[in-house]
Amino acid sequence: MRVSGFGGQGIILAGYIVGKAAAIHDKKQATMVQAYGPEARGSACSSQVVVAEEPIEFPYLSASDVLACMSQEAYEKFVGELREGGTLLIDETLVTMGALDKDVQIFSIPATQFAEDLGRKIVANIVMLGFVAGTTDVVTAEAMREAVASSVPPAAVELNMKAFDQGYEYGVAQRAAGGAAAFKAAALEAELIGSTQEAS
Amino acid sequence: MSEDRSVLTGDHFITGDEACAEGGMAAGCMFFGGYPITPATEVAERMAKRLPEVGGTFIQMEDEIASMNSILGASWAGAKSMTSTSGPGFSLMMENLGLGIMLETPCVLVNVQRGGPSTGLPTLVAQADMMQARWGSHGDYQLIALAPVSCQECFDLTLQAFNYSEKYRVPVLVMTDESMGHMTEKVVIPPKEELEVINRKMYDGPKGEYLPFKADDDLVPPMMKVGDGHRIHVTGLTHDERGYPVMSADAHETLVRRLIDKIKKNVDDIILVEEIDLEGADIVIVSYGISARVSYRALRMAKEAGANVGMLRLITVWPFPEKMIRELAKKVQTFIVPEINAGQIVLEVERCAAGNAETVLLSKLGGAVFQPEEIVEAILAEGKAPRKKASATKKKAGASKKKAAATKKKASGAKKTAKTKSSKKTTKKVGR
Numbered sequence: 338m339r340v341s342g343f344g345g346q347g348i349i350l351a352g353y354i355v356g357k358a359a360a361i362h363d364k365k366q367a368t369m370v371q372a373y374g375p376e377a378r379g380s381a382c383s384s385q386v387v388v389a390e391e392p393i394e395f396p397y398l399s400a401s402d403v404l405a406c407m408s409q410e411a412y413e414k415f416v417g418e419l420r421e422g423g424t425l426l427i428d429e430t431l432v433t434m435g436a437l438d439k440d441v442q443i444f445s446i447p448a449t450q451f452a453e454d455l456g457r458k459i460v461a462n463i464v465m466l467g468f469v470a471g472t473t474d475v476v477t478a479e480a481m482r483e484a485v486a487s488s489v490p491p492a493a494v495e496l497n498m499k500a501f502d503q504g505y506e507y508g509v510a511q512r513a514a515g516g517a518a519a520f521k522a523a524a525l526e527a528e529l530i531g532s533t534q535e536a537s
Numbered sequence: 538m539s540e541d542r543s544v545l546t547g548d549h550f551i552t553g554d555e556a557c558a559e560g561g562m563a564a565g566c567m568f569f570g571g572y573p574i575t576p577a578t579e580v581a582e583r584m585a586k587r588l589p590e591v592g593g594t595f596i597q598m599e600d601e602i603a604s605m606n607s608i609l610g611a612s613w614a615g616a617k618s619m620t621s622t623s624g625p626g627f628s629l630m631m632e633n634l635g636l637g638i639m640l641e642t643p644c645v646l647v648n649v650q651r652g653g654p655s656t657g658l659p660t661l662v663a664q665a666d667m668m669q670a671r672w673g674s675h676g677d678y679q680l681i682a683l684a685p686v687s688c689q690e691c692f693d694l695t696l697q698a699f700n701y702s703e704k705y706r707v708p709v710l711v712m713t714d715e716s717m718g719h720m721t722e723k724v725v726i727p728p729k730e731e732l733e734v735i736n737r738k739m740y741d742g743p744k745g746e747y748l749p750f751k752a753d754d755d756l757v758p759p760m761m762k763v764g765d766g767h768r769i770h771v772t773g774l775t776h777d778e779r780g781y782p783v784m785s786a787d788a789h790e791t792l793v794r795r796l797i798d799k800i801k802k803n804v805d806d807i808i809l810v811e812e813i814d815l816e817g818a819d820i821v822i823v824s825y826g827i828s829a830r831v832s833y834r835a836l837r838m839a840k841e842a843g844a845n846v847g848m849l850r851l852i853t854v855w856p857f858p859e860k861m862i863r864e865l866a867k868k869v870q871t872f873i874v875p876e877i878n879a880g881q882i883v884l885e886v887e888r889c890a891a892g893n894a895e896t897v898l899l900s901k902l903g904g905a906v907f908q909p910e911e912i913v914e915a916i917l918a919e920g921k922a923p924r925k926k927a928s929a930t931k932k933k934a935g936a937s938k939k940k941a942a943a944t945k946k947k948a949s950g951a952k953k954t955a956k957t958k959s960s961k962k963t964t965k966k967v968g969r
Contacts, residue, residue, distance in 0.1 A: 369722070394909075
């Protein structure tokens with residue numbers, strides 16, 4: 338999967354936490370590589386996570402099964418690499434979707450809004466991780482929870498767990514509704530809905 | 538300290554750089570002198586945090602020249618020591634790397650390769666320091682360089698590097714790269730008692746009689762700890778067993794020949810490779826480091842496409858596995874060498890193949906790793922279009938091989954078990 342957004346959102350940390358959840362807590366194999374450039378706050382940034390049962394031969398994504406986007410720029414840059422039948426997760430506070438020409442499952446959450454409501458915009462990435470755990474099978478929710486708890490500063494664990502739970506519950510509900518809620522929440526354009534599986 | 542923090546037994550999700558640091562810690566490293574440089578800084582960072590936990594010392598030196606010198610000094614003071622660097626820093630360390638070789642000083646240097654020359658691509662991958670690793674310091678010498686393929690091997694091979702450096706009293710290089718250094722991956726650190734840790738031979742004779750450069754039968758002199766009361770003198774000048782400068786051809790021949798031989802005569806112990814499906818393969822990928830990692834996938838894809846392909850992964854790059862390539866060249870049609878440089882290790886492969894197999898370079902100059910498809914394409918191209926031509930050449934080579942084999946038999950008195958050995962000799966002759 339790929340976690341994407343802009344520098345300063347904790348995108349690399351989010352990718353690290355997914356990988357750690359898989360490698361340490363789910364006892365699988367995992368790699369995480371980051372786009373490492375002159376990234377300062379505000380520019381596009383992403384991390385690639387590969388999770389597998391077997392040792393990982395190639396630690397880079399040729400196409401992603403799951404793509405989480407936390408910025409418009411990242412969405413536009415990476416949506417093309419999403420595999421047919423893959424899963425797209427967007428932070429609808431920051432991303433406005435356009436029409437898609439492939440069949441993907443879409444889940445949408447106002448992650449940054451949730452984080453702001455919690456009083457710290459900085460935990461939007463953890464809201465998104467909760468959402469990842471709630472909507473996909475990349476890692477188990479328990480593993481993700483443990484990985485979050487062990488990767489953030491001790492003083493911030495409580496806030497982060499709150500953020501995680503919000504994202505998780507929002508995700509579980511949306512998944513139960515087959516992703517349909519995502520469409521409502523995101524108020525997507527009609528043509529987009531027409532192009533996805535769930536709407537038909 | 539109540540708890541031993543040197544070996545962090547357990548499962549970790551850490552970068553290659555951090556894994557190198559942990560490999561050093563597990564080996565018992567107690568001193569790190571270095572200067573931060575992307576993409577090697579995380580090795581230093583981790584050591585700065587970890588060494589104080591075990592009573593060790595971390596020093597950020599003024600530059601890489603001093604860094605290299607500091608680890609030599611620490612080693613003579615009895616501490617296992619290491620440094621890490623990249624590109625420009627590696628160049629600056631070259632002179633004192635030579636001093637380390639001349640003074641037979643155990644130490645480990647991790648080079649997280651990035652694009653060059655000069656400051657080049659600080660944040661992006663390359664494998665273009667492979668020849669510099671071998672020949673970058675002046676004069677004749679042998680050293681050891683290892684190339685990890687994963688974060689796990691960053692741990693394993695840094696530990697192994699310490700073991701070789703302690704055993705042979707030689708600086709050992711860990712040649713990783715930016716992509717590996719910054720990749721985060723699962724690393725399993727075994728319990729301390731399961732790790733093989735080699736410590737240098739120590740002199741236990743009477744004080745006043747210690748000769749710091751008098752080698753035992755294994756060509757390696759025992760060490761002592763500076764400050765233990767032995768009289769010693771060390772110099773980068775050509776020296777005798779006492780370490781005193783001697784400016785003569787004889788002294789130079791004796792010393793430098795031994796420095797070379799102590800590695801050359803132990804290649805069977807030092808050379809580590811991973812062999813995958815070499816038996817009966819027409820095409821063999823020869824690679825190392827991140828390019829070998831990518832080749833795992835390429836190998837599988839090419840096999841699925843019907844290619845008769847195997848892989849020889851160089852874990853030890855220096856000393857180069859000459860015998861192995863020479864033997865293999867007689868059996869295979871083509872070597873494909875993917876590496877992120879303009880062609881470095883391919884030169885060694887070609888030299889050792891000695892015309893018995895075709896050698897094809899797959900070159901990328903840095904900034905990105907190979908896509909598996911690029912390697913697959915090269916394999917399939919070798920396997921298909923030019924096959925007739927290549928097999929013709931191969932036949933030729935095969936015929937001359939038979940001749941060689943015949944000579945071999947005569948020479949070796951037709952012992953089957955001796956076949957491989959004598960064939961090595963024959964090739965050696967042909968090679969020279």
